Every structure is written in C-alpha cells, then in structure tokens.
Amino acid sequence: xxxxxxxxxxxxxxxxxxxxxRNLSSFSKLYLGFLGGVNISNPTGTIILAEGKSNxxxxxxxxxxxxxxxxYKQEGYQVKTYEFSSFFNQYSTYSYTxxxxxxxIIPISLGLEYIxxxxxxxxxxxxxxxxxxxxxxEEISNGKVGFAGTYNSxxxxxxxYKNKPFxxxxxxxxxxxxxxxxxxxxxxxxxxxxxxxxxxxYLVNSNQILLGxxx
Numbered sequence: 001x002x003x004x005x006x007x008x009x010x011x012x013x014x015x016x017x018x019x020x021x022r023n024l025s026s027f028s029k030l031y032l033g034f035l036g037g038v039n040i041s042n043p044t045g046t047i048i049l050a051e052g053k054s055n056x057x058x059x060x061x062x063x064x065x066x067x068x069x070x071x072y073k074q075e076g077y078q079v080k081t082y083e084f085s086s087f088f089n090q091y092s093t094y095s096y097t098x099x100x101x102x103x104x105i106i107p108i109s110l111g112l113e114y115i116x117x118x119x120x121x122x123x124x125x126x127x128x129x130x131x132x133x134x135x136x137x138e139e140i141s142n143g144k145v146g147f148a149g150t151y152n153s154x155x156x157x158x159x160x161y162k163n164k165p166f167x168x169x170x171x172x173x174x175x176x177x178x179x180x181x182x183x184x185x186x187x188x189x190x191x192x193x194x195x196x197x198x199x200x201x202y203l204v205n206s207n208q209i210l211l212g213x214x215x
Contacts, residue, residue: 027054031061033192035212045070047208053113061113065128066106073101073204082154082161083145093148093161096140103203106133107174122182122190132172132200175199182214189215 031053039045049067056062075098083094109130116123151157180194196208 026056027062029055031214033212033214035192035194035210037208037210037212039069039071040207040209041072041204042074043072045072045206047210049210049212056112059115059118061115063111063113063126063128065109065111065130069105069107069208071103071105071200071204071206073103075100079140080148080161081164082157089152091151091154091157092146093150093157094143094145095147095161096143099139099141102137102139103134104137105172105200105203107131108133109174109176111176120184122184124180124182126176126178126180126194126196128174128176128196130174130176132174132203134172134203170202172200172202174201176208178208180210189213 033049033051033053035047035049035051037047037049039047047067047069049065051063051065053061053063077098078095079098080093080095083092084090085092107130109128111126111128111130113124113126116125148158148161154162176196176198178194178196180192182190182192184190190213192210192212192214194210196210198206198208200206
C-alpha cells in the first residue's frame with residue numbers, strides 16, 4: 001500500500017510539472033457534484049456524497065465534501081455481561097455472540113483533485129483529509145438471559161459477567177486516496193466514476209466505488 005501511495009504522489013507531481021498550464025484565475029470556477037456508491041465490505045455498505053470544488057490552476061482543484069456512509073466490521077466473539085431489572089431488583093447474567101458492528105458515518109473532508117488532461121474522458125487523481133462523525137450498532141445472535149443465574153446484588157454475579165461491554169467512540173480522522181474519470185456529457189455536465197481507498201482511524205478502512213454527476 002505504501003508503494004501505491006508513493007507512485008500516486010510521484011505521478012501527480014511529474015504530470016503537474018510537465019503539463020502546460022493555461023492562463024486561468026484561481027477560484028474563478030465552481031463545480032458541484034452528487035455521488036452515490038458502495039463501501040466494499042461484508043456486507044456491502046452504502047455511500048452518498050455531496051461536494052463542491054473550485055480551480056486553483058487549470059488542472060488542480062480544491063474540494064470540500066460531506067456525506068453519509070455505512071460500513072461493517074466483522075467480529076464473531078462471545079460477550080458475557082449482565083442485565084439489571086428495576087422491577088424485580090435483580091441482576092441476570094447475559095451472554096451473546098457479537099457478529100459484527102455497523103458504523104454510521106458522516107465524513108467531512110477537504111482535498112485536492114488533479115486532472116491529468118481534459119477531453120471527452122478526463123482522468124484525475126484525488127487526495128482528501130477530514131473528520132468522521134459516527135455512531136455504532138452491535139448486531140448480535142445467541143442471546144441468553146439468566147443462563148448462568150439470577151442474583152440479588154451486583155457483588156453476587158460471577159466475575160466473568162460483571163463488566164458492562166462497550167465500544168469506545170473516539171475521534172476518527174480519515175485520509176482518502178483515489179483515481180477517477182469524468183465523462184463529459186456537455187461542456188458543463190459530466191458523469192463522475194471514481195475509486196477511493198479510505199484510511200479511518202478507530203474505524204474500518206474501506207474501498208469505495210462512487211458514481212455521480214458533476215456540473
């Protein structure tokens with residue numbers, strides 16, 4: 001993966017220095033885009049994305065994006081905890097298998113997009129960095145309440161069942177690298193197809209395929 005990132009950066013740099021630059025004022029054009037796609041995982045998650053971008057040079061754009069996506073993390077381990085009934089004032093053991101975790105994510109990112117050349121098909125590369133707002137939901141099976149007993153106090157619980165399980169929600173940052181191509185339907189509207197590899201701290205790294213429209 002490090003080699004891929006290095007080659008991508010070197011390619012962008014070499015093309016940027018060798019390609020002829022047209023006379024164009026910075027931030028003189030504004031583009032909007034709406035895309036949808038999938039996070040390739042098991043099962044496949046979904047993505048919707050809205051973005052805006054403006055030119056720095058004729059072939060380099062600054063971009064901002066916000067979206068919503070789901071991604072899954074496979075687990076498959078047993079959890080032992082407890083439940084408390086305020087009605088009966090009792091503690092019951094509770095065990096289950098944590099199959100996977102579903103993350104619902106709102107990513108907000110800034111980035112750069114380099115267009116290699118402009119034609120009917122315009123290929124480009126992109127790099128983004130940002131922040132993930134997220135929440136999670138556990139998907140479980142084989143739940144058993146009271147299988148190892150019911151107790152009148154917390155201290156009577158078996159030690160293996162005394163800890164409440166939790167998944168810490170921490171700050172999550174993202175870095176994304178990708179390649180794409182725009183098929184220009186008209187001079188102002190294009191179809192955008194891209195592949196993104198996304199690094200997510202504290203979450204699951206993901207491969208994304210997106211398709212949308214820019215104008």
